[in-house]
Amino acid sequence: MGAFDRRTFLKVAGGIGATSLTALAGCSGGGETDGTTTDGDDGSGDDVTNVGMVYATGGLGDGSFNDQAQSGIMDAAEDFNVEYNESQPENTSDFSSHQEQFAQSTDPNYDLVASIGYLQADSLADTAANYPDQQFMIVDETVDADNVASYVFREHEGSYLVGQLAGLLTTREFSAGGGETKPDEKVVGFVGGVEGGLIGKFEAGFAAGVKSIDSEIEVKSGYAGSFTDPSTGTEIADDMYSGGADIVYHAAGNTGTGVFESAQSNGRFAIGVDRDQSITKDGYADVILASMVKRVDTAVYTAVESVVNDAFESGTNTLGLDDDGVATVYGDQIGSEIPQEIKDQVSSSRDEIMAGDIEVPTDPENV
Numbered sequence: 001m002g003a004f005d006r007r008t009f010l011k012v013a014g015g016i017g018a019t020s021l022t023a024l025a026g027c028s029g030g031g032e033t034d035g036t037t038t039d040g041d042d043g044s045g046d047d048v049t050n051v052g053m054v055y056a057t058g059g060l061g062d063g064s065f066n067d068q069a070q071s072g073i074m075d076a077a078e079d080f081n082v083e084y085n086e087s088q089p090e091n092t093s094d095f096s097s098h099q100e101q102f103a104q105s106t107d108p109n110y111d112l113v114a115s116i117g118y119l120q121a122d123s124l125a126d127t128a129a130n131y132p133d134q135q136f137m138i139v140d141e142t143v144d145a146d147n148v149a150s151y152v153f154r155e156h157e158g159s160y161l162v163g164q165l166a167g168l169l170t171t172r173e174f175s176a177g178g179g180e181t182k183p184d185e186k187v188v189g190f191v192g193g194v195e196g197g198l199i200g201k202f203e204a205g206f207a208a209g210v211k212s213i214d215s216e217i218e219v220k221s222g223y224a225g226s227f228t229d230p231s232t233g234t235e236i237a238d239d240m241y242s243g244g245a246d247i248v249y250h251a252a253g254n255t256g257t258g259v260f261e262s263a264q265s266n267g268r269f270a271i272g273v274d275r276d277q278s279i280t281k282d283g284y285a286d287v288i289l290a291s292m293v294k295r296v297d298t299a300v301y302t303a304v305e306s307v308v309n310d311a312f313e314s315g316t317n318t319l320g321l322d323d324d325g326v327a328t329v330y331g332d333q334i335g336s337e338i339p340q341e342i343k344d345q346v347s348s349s350r351d352e353i354m355a356g357d358i359e360v361p362t363d364p365e366n367v
Contacts, residue, residue, distance in 0.1 A: 049308050051076075051084040052102030052110045053300075054095065056117030058228040059088035062254040063280030064273060065227075065296060069116045069139065072300030080308045083108070095123035103131040112137060112307045114300055118198050124148065135312050137303040139296055140198055142316045149306070150316045151299035155198070156205030157353050158292040158326030159249070160360045161346050162271050163209020165290055165328070166247040167217055168342045169269070170210075176337040177286030179269040181246040189220040189240035191259050193227035193252035202251035202273070202292075205360050207367040212349075220245055221364070224255045233258025241266040247289065249273070260284035278331040285333035293327045295319060322354045 053073055055066045066088075073084050087098045099120070102113040113134060115124050118141035128136050128145040135147055142150040166188045174181045190206050192199040207219045220243060222236040233255040237248050241262060248263060249271040250256035256273065263270035264287050272278065272291035281288070298319065306312045319325020328346060330338060352358040361367055 047081055048108075049080060049082045049112070049304065050108040050110045051082060051304055051307075052105070052113045053084055053086045054098045054102070054113065054115050054120065055086065055088050056119065056227070056253070057089060057092060058254045059090075060086070063277055064256065064275055065253055065294075066116060067280060068275045068294065068296040069114070069300050070297075072297030073114070073304065075297065076301050076304040076308075080304070082304060082308065085110075092119050092123075095120045096127060099123060099127040099136075100130070103127060103134045103136075111135060112304060112312075114303065115139070116296070116300075117141075118196075119194075135307060137299075139299050146314050148314055149303055149312065151303065152316060152318050153294055153299075153325050154201075154318065154320030154360075155251075155292070155294060155326060156201040156208075156360045156362050157321045158294065158328060159202045159205030159251075160209035160212075160353065160358070161328045161350055162249055162290055162292045163206035163211075164213055164346050164349055165209075165338070165342065166206070166249060166271065167210040167213030168345065169289070169338070170217060170246055171214055174338075176289075176334040178264055179246075179267055179287045179334075181269070182244060185244035185246065186214065186216060187218045187220065187240075187244035187246070189222070189237065189245040189248035191233055191236050191240075191248060191250040191252050191256065192221070192223045193255050194225060195223040199223075199251050200364055201362045202249075204362055204364045204367055206249050207364060208361050209349075211367060218244070224252055227253030227255055229255045230258035230261070234262045237262035237270075238266065241268050247271065249292070251292075257281065257284075260287065263287040276329045276332065278333055278335070282332070285331060288331045288334070289338065290328055290330045290335060293329045295325050295327070298323075298325060321350055 060066050076082050089098050102110045113136045115138040121141035124143050128148050137149040139151050170188050173183050190203050210217050210219050220240045224232040237259040247269045250259040251273045259270050269289045274294045277291045278285040278288040
């Protein structure tokens with residue numbers, strides 16, 4: 001099981017029950033398991049902290065959002081006496097039952113239930129109200145409840161920086177790895193998963209960053225309507241590349257894998273999201289210029305740490321550039337070929353955003 005070899009396995013009992021084992025099985029993305037659990041120490045003792053992870057649809061192995069969240073709980077398990085169980089709902093309609101299974105459990109009694117992804121917000125609002133003594137955390141949305149800690153990000157800030165990168169490269173001749181630009185076209189693209197306020201922040205920041213370089217650069221935008229549909233991601237990106245785009249940025253979960261496939265087949269470039277996708281999707285490293293890393297792992301780790309230290313607090317926590325909550329990471333294979341003067345300009349803009357000298361829009365309509 002690769003990175004999962006160090007786990008120990010515990011029976012899922014109590015409120016989750018035998019009938020729910022299927023929902024909690026196969027969390028490693030391969031093989032069948034009974035609800036996988038790991039711990040940083042020996043797993044014994046009364047001071048163990050139990051965490052239930054409810055991932056976003058698409059599950060583990062996306063090389064992006066869910067995997068980043070998992071790295072946070074894995075780090076916490078190494079640093080603290082933490083045991084965790086993972087659940088991968090297939091549909092948004094399953095969120096409530098998965099949240100409730102952890103909240104109802106008495107063996108173990110979960111100290112924290114982590115809901116990964118904004119689509120869980122409505123379900124969690126009801127679940128939190130029904131289980132007022134259970135501590136919850138959610139990523140990417142705010143749930144106003146005394147027992148929920150919410151973690152949101154300033155995705156538009158990091159997206160602005162990769163937008164500048166795209167704008168600076170599309171206006172010049174540049175080739176590296178398996179891609180090259182088309183400076184005579186001056187067109188870039190953005191592919192989103194599900195259209196809405198959250199992904200709109202990625203689009204708005206990206207478009208604003210591009211336009212800060214040259215207002216005449218065209219920014220094509222398209223939504224797949226799903227975070228788990230690589231084929232649609234490929235179709236949208238193919239249309240963009242055939243329409244003159246040479247760089248496409250995605251905020252689309254596993255749908256973005258299709259964007260990478262399209263970039264590779266068209267000999268153009270792409271920009272990843274959430275994790276360094278030139279590493280997590282290394283088969284496409286020859287076309288991934290950079291990734292807008294979103295530290296979902298930090299959110300998960302911080303929430304777990306607060307529970308371990310008996311310092312859990314409800315409310316909203318916002319992570320941006322100044323908190324290292326978002327960042328631009330250049331591609332592992334071709335990032336070194338990006339001219340230093342471009343990197344310097346992007347770095348300068350980062351400083352200006354943190355200083356308040358650049359205000360990045362959060363709505364595409366305001367770009």
